[in-house]
Amino acid sequence: MTGAARRVVLAGLPAPLYEAALGYLGDVLRECQLVLVGQGRGGEDDPDLVALAEGLVPDLEELRDVFARAENTQVDGHRRLEVDLRPSDAATLAHLHLQLGQLRFVERHGGVLLPTDPEVANLLAWVRDEAAEQLAGRMPRTYRVV
DSSP: OOOOOEEEEEEEEEHHHHHHHHHHHHHHHHHHHHHHHTTTSSSOOOHHHHHHHHHHHHHHHHHHHHHHHSEEEEETTEEEEEEEEOHHHHHHHHHHHHHHHHHHHHHHTTSOSOOOOHHHHHHHHHHHHHHHHHHTTOOOOBOOOO
């Protein structure tokens, strides 16, 4: 999925929640990297967890790059990000969202150590939806805590 980049605005993100989401994504990336590095080094590898880690790492790295290039301002405890995204970025966000859902399932069954804060999951789902809808032509909306 290719196409011209459009400016996407993510406004009204509570700064502590935004920081928590970035921390969570960084933790997931590190845990996935550890899973991949640990393959075949004693113990039994969980093939489902390895496959999930293999899929998550490139999407998380791409999302990290998106956040790094965004214009990021903070006013009254809320973040506003502006970044040029392509339709393929929205596809990456959607794929990442599905994989994070799978990770939460694995987490519930003791396969990973990091818990998912429901507020962080809601924020990440909003980012996915907001980016896709703005790329389709809708005007930006401010984040609302659900």
